[in-house]
Amino acid sequence: MDIPVTSGDPAGFSVSTDQKTMSTELKPGAVVYGLGETVRGINKRGWLYRSFNSDDPHHEEGKHSLYASQNFIMIDDGDSCCGYFIDHPGTIEWDIGYTDPDMLTITFIDMDAYVYVITGDEPYAIIKSLRELTGPSYIPPKWAFGYGQSRWGYKTADDIREVLKGYDELEIPIDTIYMDIDYMKDFKVFTTDPERFPDLKGFVSEMKEQGIHVAPNTDPGVKIQPGYDVYEEGVEGGYFCKKEDGSLFAAAVWPGMVHFPDFLNSEARKWFGDKYRYMTDAGVDGFWNDMNEPALFYTNEHLSEVYAGIDELRQGEMDIWGFFKFKELMDSIDNNPEDYRRFYHDLDGVKVRHDKVHNLYSFNMTRAASEGFKRNDPDKEYMLFSRASFIGAHRYGGVWTGDNMSWWSHLLLNIKQMPSLNMTGFLFSGADTGGFGADTTEDLMMRWVEFSMFTPLFRNHSALGTREQELYRFKRTDDFKHLIELRYALIPYIYTEFVKAADDGGMFIKPLAFEYRSDARCREIEDQLLIGDSIMIAPVYEQNSNGRYIYLPERMKMLRFRGAEDYDEEMLDAGDHYVKAALNEVLVFVRPGKSLPMARVARRVRDINFDNLKNISC
Numbered sequence: 001m002d003i004p005v006t007s008g009d010p011a012g013f014s015v016s017t018d019q020k021t022m023s024t025e026l027k028p029g030a031v032v033y034g035l036g037e038t039v040r041g042i043n044k045r046g047w048l049y050r051s052f053n054s055d056d057p058h059h060e061e062g063k064h065s066l067y068a069s070q071n072f073i074m075i076d077d078g079d080s081c082c083g084y085f086i087d088h089p090g091t092i093e094w095d096i097g098y099t100d101p102d103m104l105t106i107t108f109i110d111m112d113a114y115v116y117v118i119t120g121d122e123p124y125a126i127i128k129s130l131r132e133l134t135g136p137s138y139i140p141p142k143w144a145f146g147y148g149q150s151r152w153g154y155k156t157a158d159d160i161r162e163v164l165k166g167y168d169e170l171e172i173p174i175d176t177i178y179m180d181i182d183y184m185k186d187f188k189v190f191t192t193d194p195e196r197f198p199d200l201k202g203f204v205s206e207m208k209e210q211g212i213h214v215a216p217n218t219d220p221g222v223k224i225q226p227g228y229d230v231y232e233e234g235v236e237g238g239y240f241c242k243k244e245d246g247s248l249f250a251a252a253v254w255p256g257m258v259h260f261p262d263f264l265n266s267e268a269r270k271w272f273g274d275k276y277r278y279m280t281d282a283g284v285d286g287f288w289n290d291m292n293e294p295a296l297f298y299t300n301e302h303l304s305e306v307y308a309g310i311d312e313l314r315q316g317e318m319d320i321w322g323f324f325k326f327k328e329l330m331d332s333i334d335n336n337p338e339d340y341r342r343f344y345h346d347l348d349g350v351k352v353r354h355d356k357v358h359n360l361y362s363f364n365m366t367r368a369a370s371e372g373f374k375r376n377d378p379d380k381e382y383m384l385f386s387r388a389s390f391i392g393a394h395r396y397g398g399v400w401t402g403d404n405m406s407w408w409s410h411l412l413l414n415i416k417q418m419p420s421l422n423m424t425g426f427l428f429s430g431a432d433t434g435g436f437g438a439d440t441t442e443d444l445m446m447r448w449v450e451f452s453m454f455t456p457l458f459r460n461h462s463a464l465g466t467r468e469q470e471l472y473r474f475k476r477t478d479d480f481k482h483l484i485e486l487r488y489a490l491i492p493y494i495y496t497e498f499v500k501a502a503d504d505g506g507m508f509i510k511p512l513a514f515e516y517r518s519d520a521r522c523r524e525i526e527d528q529l530l531i532g533d534s535i536m537i538a539p540v541y542e543q544n545s546n547g548r549y550i551y552l553p554e555r556m557k558m559l560r561f562r563g564a565e566d567y568d569e570e571m572l573d574a575g576d577h578y579v580k581a582a583l584n585e586v587l588v589f590v591r592p593g594k595s596l597p598m599a600r601v602a603r604r605v606r607d608i609n610f611d612n613l614k615n616i617s618c
C-alpha cells in the first residue's frame with residue numbers, strides 16, 4: 001500500500017512527558033475539520049469536544065459528546081493542510097481553541113495513543129489516505145437510497161400496512177418502513193411479539209411483493225430471563241460482559257435487566273452476528289442497531305448509592321442545597337460514568353475494563369452484524385446502520401445521527417454534520433428527517449425533506465408521543481409527493497456519485513472549501529454543500545423564509561425545483577446573490593462543465609430506469 005503516512009510522530013505537535021497531552025498552535029484563520037458527528041460547525045475551532053459515545057438526546061451546542069467518536073481532524077491554514085487520525089479506544093478531549101483560542105490540545109484520559117500523521121497537498125488527498133489506512137466505506141444496496149418511513153410506536157403489522165397505504169394512496173414514493181422496538185416481545189432482541197406480528201416471514205414477503213423493505217431495530221442488551229434462548233445461549237457460551245469478580249454485569253435498558261454481549265470478543269461477536277438469522281431467514285434485509293453506546297438506564301449498584309443519598313437527605317429538613325443534591329442524584333441514574341467502570345471485556349484473552357475501550361462497543365456490534373450477514377450469504381446485500389460509531393465501523397455500515405429534535409437549529413446541525421461524517425468514511429448517513437423529539441411542523445418537515453433528499457440515508461423518524469409526521473398527514477401532500485419524486489429522479493446520480501466516493505476513498509457530501517481551495521470565502525461557508533461532483537446545494541433552514549443569501553465561487557446554473565419535472569433555471573455569475581425559494585422549492589446549482597442526470601419518476605427504487613436519463617448541463 002502506498003500511503004504517505006508516518007506512524008508515531010505527531011508532526012507539528014509537542015507531546016507532554018506523560019504522553020497524555022499533545023498540543024500545537026493554530027495559525028489565525030486556520031480551519032480545523034473532522035470529528036464526524038458532533039455539535040456545532042464544520043470548522044471545529046472554538047469548542048471542546050470529547051470522544052465518549054453518549055446516549056444523550058439533547059444535542060445542544062453546549063454539549064461535548066454525542067453518540068459517535070470519529071477521531072480524525074485536519075488542520076488547514078489555506079496554504080497547507082495536515083490530517084491526524086488517532087487510533088485510541090478510550091476518552092479523548094479535543095480542546096480546539098477553547099481554553100486558548102490559538103491552541104489545539106488533545107488529551108488522552110487513560111493511556112497514550114497511536115497518532116497517524118497524514119500529509120497531503122490538499123484535503124481530498126488526506127481523506128483518501130485516511131480511507132486507505134482505515135478501509136473502504138460500506139456501500140448499501142440500491143433500494144436503501146429510497147425514502148423510508150419510521151416512527152417509534154408502530155405496534156402491529158397492521159400499523160405498518162396503514163403507513164404503506166397512506167403513501168400508496170397518494171402515490172408518494174417509498175421503499176422502506178422501519179420497525180422500532182415495539183415489534184419485539186417484551187423488548188427482547190431477536191424476538192417478535194406473536195400477537196402483534198404473528199407471522200414475520202409472511203409479513204415480510206407480503207411487503208416485499210409491494211416493493212417494500214421492513215427494517216427492524218436491534219438493541220444489544222439481552223433480557224435476563226431463564227428460558228429465553230438468546231439469554232440461555234449467551235450465559236452458556238460466556239458471551240456476556242463480566243464484572244471484576246467474574247459474575248455477569250447487569251443493567252436495565254428497555255427489556256428490564258439485561259446482560260451485554262461482549263462484542264470485543266470474537267466468539268461473542270460471531271454468536272450475536274449469527275443471531276440476525278432470526279430476521280434474515282424471514283427475508284429481512286435492513287437493520288438499524290440502536291442503544292449501542294451502550295446506553296445504561298440504571299444498575300442496581302448505582303441505584304443503591306442513589307437511595308442511600310436520598311435516605312441521607314430525608315434525615316433532615318430539605319433546604320435549597322438539599323434540593324439541588326436531590327436533583328443531581330436523580331440525574332446521575334442513567335449512563336453513569338461509574339457504571340461504565342463496573343464491567344470488563346475479554347479481548348480474546350486480555351481482560352479490559354469497559355471505560356477504557358468504551359468507544360469500540362458499537363463498532364464491534366456493527367461488525368458482528370455485518371460479518372454474520374457475510375457468513376450467512378456472501379452475495380446478499382444488506383442495509384445496516386448504527387447509532388453509536390467509531391472510525392472503522394464505516395466499513396460495515398452507516399450511521400444515523402440519533403435523537404435530534406424537530407427544531408430548525410437541528411436541520412442546520414444536520415447540514416453541518418454531513419460533510420464531517422463523510423470525511424471520516426461514514427458516507428451512508430442521515431438524520432431523523434422532520435426531527436425525532438418534540439413536535440414538528442409542516443414547514444419544518446418540508447424544508448428538512450428538501451435537505452435530506454440529498455443525504456444517502458433518507459428516513460423520516462419520530463418519537464413516541466410526538467406529533468405524527470408521516471408525509472400523508474400534512475396539508476400540502478402534493479408538494480411532498482413532488483419532492484420525494486425529485487429524490488427518486490436523482491437516485492441514479494446520488495447512487496453513482498456515492499459509489500464513486502466509496503470506491504475512490506472520497507466524499508459524497510463536501511464542504512465548498514475542499515473544492516475551491518483558493519477562494520477564502522468558501523472557508524467560512526457552512527450552509528452550502530457540494531453533493532457529488534456536479535452540484536452544489538443551498539438549503540433553506542429558517543422558518544418563514546422564502547429565500548436566502550448564497551455565495552457562488554464560480555458561475556453556475558441555478559435550478560429551482562418544485563418536482564422532478566417542474567423547475568426553472570437561471571445562469572448566475574460568481575459572487576453573492578439573494579435567491580428566492582418558496583416553501584416547496586429546492587435550490588440546486590450545476591457547476592460549469594458538469595451535468596446533472598435525472599431519471600423518470602418511479603415509486604420504488606427497483607422501478608427506476610438507470611439507463612433512460614435526461615441531463616441538465618451547465
Ligand code: MIG
Nearest residue numbers: 152180181217290387402403
Ligand atoms: O431509548 O427504540 O435513537 O431512534 O426510536 C430510546 C426507541 C430508544 C432510541 C433511538 C430512537 C428509537 C428509540 N430508541
